[in-house]
Amino acid sequence: MDNTRKEWLLNALLAGALFAVPLWAWLANEPFIITLATRIAILAIAAVGLNIALGLGGMVSFGHALYLGIGGYVAGIAAHHAFNGTPVLGLPGTNQMLPIWAIAMLLSGTLAGIVGALSLRTSGIFFIMITLAFAQMGFFFTLSWPAYGGEDGLPIFLRNQFPGLNTARPWEFFLLAYGVLMLTLAAFALIRAARFGAALMAIRHNPDRAAAIGISPFGIKLVGFILSGMITGLAGALMADLTRFVSPAMMAWTMSGELIVIIILGGVGRLFGPVAGAAILVGFEVFFGGLTEHWKLWLGLVLLAVVLFARGGLIGLIAGRGQHG
Amino acid sequence: MADPVLDLRGLSKSFGALKATDDVSLSLRAGEIHALIGPNGAGKSTLMALVSGKTRPDAGSVWLQGQDITPLSTPQRARAGLGRSFQVSSLIPDYSALRNVMLAVQARQGHSYRFLRPVMRDAGLREEARSYLERVGLAPRASVEAAVLSHGERRLLEIALALALRPKCFLFDEPMAGLGASGTADLIPFLRALKADAPILLVEHDMDAVFQLADRISVLVTGRIIASGNAAEIRGNAQVRAVYLGEDA
Incomplete structure (x- = not known):
């Protein structure tokens, strides 16, 4: 069986399992499992976003928690004002997910554009540090913003709504997150296979060569970075609705690190790498977190093993190197 | 005579005290192969970088079909019609x-x-x-x-x-390197036919290939062009023999 077919089978298996397990939990009335699956789906969406920048474009952003946090705060602030019936910036609050998502993506995309424009002139460790610095600025800004809870965070009393669904029910909210994940994955696959993806990957492999055939690296990378931030921002809005709470911790550098860890565990640049990685991370948190509070030590060892012996992550381990045609 | 396709005018580039490129002027006319030869460290790579846009000159300009492309970036120059190949194969x-x-x-x-x-x-x-x-x-x-x-x-x-x-002109950086005798022998007629599509600025170490192919040859030594002419003229040039071909023999 060739690697491409293996990867598609593995992808189908992952997509099927992420659907079947919560389906079983719903039938067996185990809402906690459904919530775990929802968390995996939402983390995976955030990591799909980062996978565009990191996996396709080779841009190691150590500040993607910034966009996750922006999405989270958009959901939180909109719900807060809708609940209190007060306006925000002259607009009414809303408890509808669709406009919340649109604003979250717009804002995180804009900010990614600014951060990208300022940081994409650098590379390597400097790029990592600048993206981290911007995320830390966001972190400390929300920390010192008393109007929306400051360091205590902002609760969302009622989960925001989606037409035709009762999002308060774990199963229906899971379906929503799962649907968004599938759409996001489809978008990633399209981008990767299209001319834009070809240009972005060429720049990652060999910027000088790309320039010599007439591809300007800066513009392509900037657009990739913006798309990446937008998807992670969307995940942030969903994440806030899952926990019904948003706090500066969503923008903490450890969150940025977690997203990178997810991608490395799953497989950098692989379509279902974020899904596999998020499942491993959440799985570790639940199973080893129940046994010992030092579960991150074991996660660290696994990460070390992946980096040393399985550079392609879980997907690479099973399906081999990626095929590009 | 028509304007040259590619025209380098008085290009200079220094790195600290080192003059890597020293007032180099060179033209590439339609339908020709112009070879650039020179010993290691003569400044061929710097000159290629100046033409392709990777490096900015301290003085002088690069013209492509009557248009000053000196301010353009590498991708812009590629889109303007500069077709470069790399010395070290660098593909995806x-x-x-x-x-x-x-x-x-x-x-x-x-x-x-x-x-x-x-x-x-x-x-x-x-x-x-x-x-x-x-x-x-x-x-x-x-x-x-x-x-x-x-x-x-x-x-x-x-x-x-x-x-x-x-492209409007080709910029080939040592296309024969490591090809071996038979590979080189295959490539020579190919390049000879290709120059009808667009002229070729050829940087090449293989002297036999250069003398077979080039309509004109320029010799670069310590950043300066010390001689320019057809194969016979370059072979007969005493200065070239002394600093370059003499070493080679």
Whole structure:
């Protein structure tokens, strides 16, 4: 069986399992499992976003928690004002997910554009540090913003709504997150296979060569970075609705690190790498977190093993190197 | 006589106290192969970097078909019609030979901001890319990853990439390097035919190939052009024999 077919089978298996397990939990009335699956789906969406920048474009952003946090705060602030019936910036609050998502993506995309424009002139460790610095600025800004809870965070009393669904029910909210994940994955696959993806990957492999055939690296990378931030921002809005709470911790550098860890565990640049990685991370948190509070030590060892012996992550381990045609 | 296709006018570049390029003027006319030779450290790489736009000159200018392209970046120069090949084959190793060339076709068309249509189903892109592979004789190896191709095949793929840009002039940086005698013998008639498409500025170490191919030869030593002329003139030039060919023998 060739690697491409293996990867598609593995992808189908992952997509099927992420659907079947919560389906079983719903039938067996185990809402906690459904919530775990929802968390995996939402983390995976955030990591799909980062996978565009990191996996396709080779841009190691150590500040993607910034966009996750922006999405989270958009959901939180909109719900807060809708609940209190007060306006925000002259607009009414809303408890509808669709406009919340649109604003979250717009804002995180804009900010990614600014951060990208300022940081994409650098590379390597400097790029990592600048993206981290911007995320830390966001972190400390929300920390010192008393109007929306400051360091205590902002609760969302009622989960925001989606037409035709009762999002308060774990199963229906899971379906929503799962649907968004599938759409996001489809978008990633399209981008990767299209001319834009070809240009972005060429720049990652060999910027000088790309320039010599007439591809300007800066513009392509900037657009990739913006798309990446937008998807992670969307995940942030969903994440806030899952926990019904948003706090500066969503923008903490450890969150940025977690997203990178997810991608490395799953497989950098692989379509279902974020899904596999998020499942491993959440799985570790639940199973080893129940046994010992030092579960991150074991996660660290696994990460070390992946980096040393399985550079392609879980997907690479099973399906081999990626095929590009 | 018509304007030269590529015209370097008084290019200078220093790195600290080192004058890597010292007032170099050189032209490339339609239909010719102009070879640039010189011993190691003569400044050939710096000059190539100045022409391709990787390095900015301290003084002087680069003209392409009567247009001053000195202020342009490397990608802009490529789109303006400068088809460069690299001394060290530097392709996208994970991509097949075909996809590498497709990328060059896509870049030439200037349509890299397309997000929906899969490139592998873009028949126009594929067929055009395949035609360049056919021209360099790599069509049977189209689906092989660049990383797996032999050294000689990668050199040919470099040339196919340059072809795909349909440039106004070619800039070939040691295309014969490491090809071996038979590879070089195959490439010579190919380049001789190619100069009808667009003139070639050829930087090459292989003296036999240069003397067979070049319509004009310029000799670069310590950043300066010390002689310029046809093969017979360069062979007969005492200064060239002393500093360059003498060493070689």
